[in-house]
Amino acid sequence: MNYIEYVANPHCQCAIVAHRGLWNEAPESGLLSIRRAMEAGYNVVEIDVRRTADGEFALLHDSTLDRMAGIDKTPEELTLEELISLR
Structure with missing residues (x-):
């Protein structure tokens, strides 16, 4: 359901x-x-689904990457490849 x-x-x-x-x-x-x-x-x-700079989708709760990655950027400012590299 x-x-x-x-x-x-x-x-x-x-x-x-x-x-x-x-x-x-x-x-x-x-x-x-x-x-x-x-x-x-x-x-x-x-x-929460967010759009990346290259138009891909990423699952991320926060509106910024500060808490999860320690950087003051939004998911919309980075490409999916750049987000993945933050692991």
């Missing part, structure tokens, strides 16, 4: 949401944290 179907279903009175996936078990907003949240039984996994 997708999110729209879930919230439209009158039998679903409450949704348990994993914000950024199950970030305490895997890198936040990553595919593994999303998968782990689904396996753990969360009803909804909330993620």
Whole structure:
């Protein structure tokens, strides 16, 4: 069931949401944290999708890279390759 179907279903009175996936078990907003949240039984996994300078998409919660990478830039200022190199 997708999110729209879930919230439209009158039998679903409450949704348990994993914000950024199950970030305490895997890198936040990553595919593994999303998968782990689904396996753990969360009803909804909330993620943020950002556009990179080269028009690609990246999953990143924050509007800047300061907390995750220690640099004062936004994902929109870097290419996907540059973002990946920050690991």
